[in-house]
Amino acid sequence: xxxxxxEGLRLDGRRPMEMRQLRAELGAVSRADGSAVFExxxxxxxxxxxxxxxxxxxxxxMNDKALIRCEYTMANFSTGDRLRRPKGDRRSTEIxxxxxxxxxxxxxxxxxxxxxxxxxxQVLQADGGTRSACINxxxxxxxxxxxxxxxxxxxxxAGYLNSTPLLDLNYVEDSAGGPDVTVGILPKLDKVTxxxxxxxxxxxxxxxxxxxxxxxxxxxxxxxxxxLLENTKQLENRRGV
Amino acid sequence: MTSxxxxxxxxxIVSVGxxxxxxxxxxxxxxxxxxxxxxxxxxxxxxVYWTVRRWCLxxxxxxxxxxxxxxxxxxxxxxxxxxxxxxxxxxxxxxxSKANGSARVKMxxxxxxxxxxxxxxxxxxxxxxxxKVSIFVDCSPTAAPQFEGRGGEELSMELSAALxxxxxxxKSGAGGGINLSSLSIVDGKVCWDLYIDGLVVxxxxxxxxxxxxxxxxxxSNTGIPKVNIASATTPDEQPEVDVSDEEFLQFxxxxxxxxxxxxxxxxxYYIADAxxxxxxxxxxxxxxxxxxxxxxxxxxxxxxxxxxxxVIVDMISVAKHVSEELMNKLDSEIAAAEAMEExxx
Numbered sequence: 002x003x004x005x006x007x008e009g010l011r012l013d014g015r016r017p018m019e020m021r022q023l024r025a026e027l028g029a030v031s032r033a034d035g036s037a038v039f040e041x042x043x044x045x046x047x048x049x050x051x052x053x054x055x056x057x058x059x060x061x062x063m064n065d066k067a068l069i070r071c072e073y074t075m076a077n078f079s080t081g082d083r084l085r086r087p088k089g090d091r092r093s094t095e096i097x098x099x100x101x102x103x104x105x106x107x108x109x110x111x112x113x114x115x116x117x118x119x120x121x122x123q124v125l126q127a128d129g130g131t132r133s134a135c136i137n138x139x140x141x142x143x144x145x146x147x148x149x150x151x152x153x154x155x156x157x158x159a160g161y162l163n164s165t166p167l168l169d170l171n172y173v174e175d176s177a178g179g180p181d182v183t184v185g186i187l188p189k190l191d192k193v194t195x196x197x198x199x200x201x202x203x204x205x206x207x208x209x210x211x212x213x214x215x216x217x218x219x220x221x222x223x224x225x226x227x228x229l230l231e232n233t234k235q236l237e238n239r240r241g242v
Numbered sequence: 243m244t245s246x247x248x249x250x251x252x253x254x255i256v257s258v259g260x261x262x263x264x265x266x267x268x269x270x271x272x273x274x275x276x277x278x279x280x281x282x283x284x285x286x287x288x289x290v291y292w293t294v295r296r297w298c299l300x301x302x303x304x305x306x307x308x309x310x311x312x313x314x315x316x317x318x319x320x321x322x323x324x325x326x327x328x329x330x331x332x333x334x335x336x337x338x339s340k341a342n343g344s345a346r347v348k349m350x351x352x353x354x355x356x357x358x359x360x361x362x363x364x365x366x367x368x369x370x371x372x373x374k375v376s377i378f379v380d381c382s383p384t385a386a387p388q389f390e391g392r393g394g395e396e397l398s399m400e401l402s403a404a405l406x407x408x409x410x411x412x413k414s415g416a417g418g419g420i421n422l423s424s425l426s427i428v429d430g431k432v433c434w435d436l437y438i439d440g441l442v443v444x445x446x447x448x449x450x451x452x453x454x455x456x457x458x459x460x461x462s463n464t465g466i467p468k469v470n471i472a473s474a475t476t477p478d479e480q481p482e483v484d485v486s487d488e489e490f491l492q493f494x495x496x497x498x499x500x501x502x503x504x505x506x507x508x509x510x511y512y513i514a515d516a517x518x519x520x521x522x523x524x525x526x527x528x529x530x531x532x533x534x535x536x537x538x539x540x541x542x543x544x545x546x547x548x549x550x551x552x553v554i555v556d557m558i559s560v561a562k563h564v565s566e567e568l569m570n571k572l573d574s575e576i577a578a579a580e581a582m583e584e585x586x587x
Contacts, residue, residue, distance in 0.1 A: 030384050030444040031351040047443060049384035072383050072390050077439040078344070078357035088392055121383040121390065123443070125355065 004162040004174055012173055013042075020157070020169045020217055021130075025137075025228045027145045035146025039138035042171060043128035048138035050146040052118035061117075066110035068117045071101035073135060075124040099195065100135055103156070103185050106194040107140075109149040118148060129172040130158050132183055136195070137221055144229055153225055154194060156185035157217030159210045161202060166210045168217050182207070184214040188222035343464025343493070345576075347456040350517060351446035356438065356456035358464045362485070363435035365426060373425020373433040375418075377405045378440070379453060385445040401440070404450055408501055408531035408540035409457065419498040419531075419539060420461070427469055434466060447518035450529055454501030455568070459576050461498055465490030499533040499540070500569050502561040506549070512557055514564045528557045532565035 005011055015021070021042030030036035033049035040046075056062040073096040077083055104120060120142065122135040133156040140154050160170045162179045175181055180202045185195030193215075202210065343358040365372060379401040381394030389397070411418030425434040438460070440453045468491060470484040505516040505527040513520055516527075526545030533539050538558065543549065549557075 030353070032386070032444055032446060033384065036384065047382075047384055051387045070390075074382060076355075076357075076382075076441050077378065077380060077437075078359060078441075083359050083361070083437050083439070088395075119383075119387050119390070121387070123382045123384050123441075125441075 002177070004177060004179075005165045005167070011167065013171060017165045017167050018213065018216075020220060021171065023221065023224050025141055025225065027141060027228065027232050033142070033146075035142045035144070035148070037138050037141035037145055039134050039141060041130055041134045041137075041169065043126055044124075044130050044134045044171075045126040046122060046124050046131065046134040046138045048120065048122045048135065048142040050118065050120050050139070050142040050148065052146070053113045053116035053148065054119075056115065056117045062115055065114050067108070067113040067115075069101055069105050069108060069110065069120065070117060071097050071104065071120040071122070071139075073097040073100060073122050073124070075127060075131075079124045079127040096132055096135070099132065099197070100139060103136055103154055103195045104139055104143065107150045107152055107154045107187060108143065109151055112149055118143075127172070129170050129175040132197075133157050133185075133221075136185055137225065141225060141228065145232075152187040152189050153222055154185055155188060155218045155221040155225060156183060156195060157214050157221055158183045159214035159217065161206060161210050166206070166213050168213050180210070182210050182214050184211060184218055186215055186218045186222075188219055342466065343460045343462075345456045345459035345463055347452050347459060349448060349452045349455070349515065351444060352448060352452050353442075353444040354449065354452045354456045355441045355443060356453065356460040357441075358457075358460045359437045359439070360464070360466055361435045361437065362427075362432060365430060365433040369422070370430035371426050372422035373435065375410055375420055375422065375425075375436040375438065377409065377438045377457070378402055379405065379442065380440065381442045381445075385442050401442075401450060401453060404501075404529060404540075404542050405440070405453060405457065407542065408454065408499060408529075419533060421494060421497065424494065425466075428471060432471075445518065447516045447521045448503055451501050451503050451515060451568075454499070454531065455572050458495060458498045458500060458572060459579075461493050462495040462576055463580070464493040466493060467491075496534055499531040500565055500572065501529055501531045501540075502565045502568060503527055503529040504557045504561055504564075506545075506547070506553075506557075512560060514560075528554060528561070530558055530561035530565070532562050532569075534569060536562055536566075538562075 005017060009016060011017065013021075021044075022040075024040040026038045028036060029038045029047055030049045033051055035050040036048060038045065038047045053067055056068055061068055073093050074088065075093065100120065100122065108118065120139050122139060124131050124135070136154055136156040140150075143150060144153070157168070158170055158175075158181055160167050160174060160177075160179050160181050162174060162177055167174060170181060178200065180198060180200040182198045182202075183195065184193060186193050196211070198207075342360045344356065346353065346355045363374060366374065379398050381389045381398050381401075383389045383391075383394065386394075388394075409419045411422075420436070425436065427433055438457055440456065442449055442453070468486045470486065472484065502514060503516070504512045504514055505521060505524045506512050507516070507520060507523050507525065516524065521527075524545060525547035526543060526549055528549070529540075529542045529544070530538060531540040541558075543554070
């Protein structure tokens with residue numbers, strides 16, 4: 002099947018190096034300490050952060066830093082075929098672990114010892130790149146909660162189909178069987194916190210694809226910064242500053 | 243309202259009307275209710291939470307008593323008498339392209355999403371001329387941290403069961419809000435299976451009403467694809483069904499009821515559409531589902547306190563009145579959202 006047409010257009014009309022449309026909204030869940038909705042094209046994810054609060058399970062309490070917990074769940078209606086998803090299936094557990102490790106790298110846990118931060122991510126619509134959307138939404142939710150972080154974490158995926166590196170794969174391109182590289186970076190510090198790939202790629206092409214994904218991450222970071230600035234301005238207005 | 247005309251010797255009503263205008267007592271004022279040093283109070287946002295400092299714990303029994311006392315006193319201060327439900331605002335347009343119909347309803351800070359998916363299936367042998375509907379609710383951990391892992395399962399089961407009871411009929415399929423015969427394609431062979439999924443995204447009390455409203459909105463937004471049936475060669479064979487991608491039949495939702503929950507708080511008052519602060523003080527709650535004709539489609543009573551039968555009858559009549567208002571609001575919101583969808587598409 003042709004994923005990139007001879008004119009250079011993908012199945013949904015994008016160019017190979019074009020990302021899907023991003024949309025973010027802060028404060029969606031009013032009960033949570035911080036929350037955000039993040040959309041990458043048709044993938045829609047909602048993240049809620051509760052914390053820092055007292056540790057529920059005393060045995061897990063750490064005296065020098067905060068405990069980060071994360072849970073990733075998909076709604077029944079999020080994918081094309083409605084699957085009754087059992088909570089705690091392997092894919093959800095793996096992605097929860099991945100998101101937790103990624104966020105742990107950027108949250109200043111030593112500032113909040115003996116406390117717990119819960120990050121809950123719920124996928125409302127899945128169209129490829131849910132892992133990246135979840136990490137971006139979690140970053141926004143943590144910022145909304147006012148939890149100190151050393152930098153934003155942004156994530157994007159890229160693949161290689163029809164001899165072309167493609168940025169931000171959607172579900173159809175993802176299930177094509179080609180490689181899928183997911184990168185998560187700290188944009189200001191220019192460090193990689195998450196790197197995952199499935200299928201195989203020759204080394205030199207891998208470098209290209211990873212570079213492309215990193216560029217995508219930086220674009221997401223710019224967008225997230227704009228959203229946060231806009232939100233701060235609104236808060237200032239409300240406070241009458 | 244009838245409840246206001248009722249007992250006029252209620253001790254402390256802070257405000258009547260919109261719950262956001264409740265005067266939240268400051269920390270110092272609350273301190274006079276708690277002369278126990280080990281119970282602290284924190285005002286956070288527009289809610290009041292009490293925290294217990296563990297290291298002052300001397301006498302467990304005394305602590306429990308003081309905590310209960312605080313809670314009941316707080317309960318009297320915070321409650322407002324409000325018999326009109328919060329405005330439901332529904333986004334019926336959801337780009338959930340994979341679903342046949344969907345809706346997102348926000349009532350105050352409670353937000354729920356409902357999605358309807360239709361798939362082809364075989365009817366059950368006991369009801370060959372009817373389709374099947376299954377309702378399932380999921381409580382997302384984003385709504386509350388205690389729903390993490392399997393924590394939300396109990397509430398999900400309770401909500402799913404209550405919705406099934408209100409919207410679907412008895413075992414034979416008769417008398418439900420949804421007409422199952424309209425879902426049948428070929429008697430005994432092919433029918434539509436409707437999967438109604440609810441997701442609680444944000445919880446601030448009165449989730450059942452919001453879910454009922456969301457399901458009604460989602461069903462009115464649902465389009466069942468038209469099918470062309472190829473004639474079967476033999477009666478035993480499964481007929482070929484061709485599902486059209488373009489033509490859709492609107493689902494008929496005039497018989498779908500809405501659910502109204504009345505929460506009994508204190509001794510004299512019922513509140514419609516309780517927030518979670520009000521629900522924390524409830525003694526019992528009655529959920530009534532009422533359809534457009536004003537007939538009762540389902541009734542559930544929750545909570546441990548017993549209710550006098552005359553009180554229940556009164557609550558039902560109040561619920562009927564409230565449901566008219568809710569249904570009108572919901573219908574106008576759905577019409578507005580659908581008009582917006584047509585404009586934007």
